[in-house]
Amino acid sequence: MNGLRLRACAKINLGLEVLRKRDDGYHDINSLFIAIDLHDEISIHPADGIEVVCEPAVTDRPDDNLAARAAHTLGSLPSAHGQGAKITVAKQIPTGGGLGGGSSDAATTLVGLNRFWNFPADDAALLAMASSLGSDVPFFLQPSVALVQGRGDVITTIDIDLPFVVVLVVPGIHVSTPWAYSTLGITGEQPATDLIRSLRQSIDDHQDMSHHFRNDFEPVVFAQHHVLSSIKQRFYEKGAAYASMSGSGSTMYGLYTDVDKARTAASAFGNMAVYICSPVNDSFVTSQ
Known part of the structure; x- marks a missing residue:
């Protein structure tokens, strides 16, 4: 080869x-x-x-x-x-x-x-x-x-087809993952939500996704970086079906079911790095 x-x-x-x-x-x-x-x-x-x-x-x-x-x-x-x-x-x-x-x-x-x-x-x-x-x-x-x-x-x-366009906003803030975990203050345990069921219901019944999903890092990270909370709010103002932080941050994303709304949202974040993306499920290989 x-x-x-x-x-x-x-x-x-x-x-x-x-x-x-x-x-x-x-x-x-x-x-x-x-x-x-x-x-x-x-x-x-x-x-x-x-x-x-x-x-x-x-x-x-x-x-x-x-x-x-x-x-x-x-x-x-x-x-x-x-x-x-x-x-x-x-x-x-x-x-x-x-x-x-x-x-x-x-x-x-x-x-x-x-x-x-x-x-x-x-x-x-x-x-x-x-x-x-x-x-x-x-x-x-x-x-x-x-x-x-x-x-x-x-x-x-x-096995699911997602109807979303993903808008990413990268504010350029470094968040240490070990720090984020250390600030959660976990002493016991909590039950897991049925996220697969929540996803299917959200898509099939057009339910409000904000009631079904959460990122446990958001409260501690947002407390240190208030701009991230503002970005999340801006996504919702621009019609996002759901908005959240990815991982322990600091990238924020909004999910849109309409390409035009996604493009409009992408233009609302000034000089921050913005990407419009789609979910994928295909091969790694592009050529050989």
Whole structure:
């Protein structure tokens, strides 16, 4: 194979419930992950060793980024001994915004490099490697619409057509995920909402989605960054069916059922970075 190009898509969280703190220090969550067509592009070409280039760079040392860690993890398998590749990550997904760009790059690197090297790892091995790289990485092995539970490793794919146009607003505020979890003050546990049922009811019956979904990080993050609350309110003023923060922030999104309303909303956020996206459920591979 001469080369491979792949999409590493972003995601948003529709509902993000933090249920409990686990004995291993992680947290159990209950969330719907929706893959969207905002994506990084990853290209893989032959090389003697493993080289990963990120454009622009997202870490001080190239080997510290998740795509590089994924490549070296797969390359450490005995069945991949002696294999090499040059992997280039062209970044489009904003970093540190709750969109899962680094996790997606890692999963896409695993999938693409596994194909490029003629499948040294089976699906179970890929899942184990993805879980070792980060809580969100397993979802991106098969990005779609999914209920994500546990620490991110219990994934139930949902067969559903979403009628939404997604408008993202990226305010450029860094929110530390460990800090966000630490401020939740979780001492017990709370029950999980049936998010799949809520999603289907919201679509079928045109119900008010704001009563069905919540992001548990919003109160603590909004208290520190009031502009995020203002962005959420602006989405609703511009006719959003639902608006929320993705992950632990700081990206905000609005869901629209009308393309024209989505475009109007996208023009309402001044000089902030805005993206108009659609949900996706298709192949990683763009060409080879």
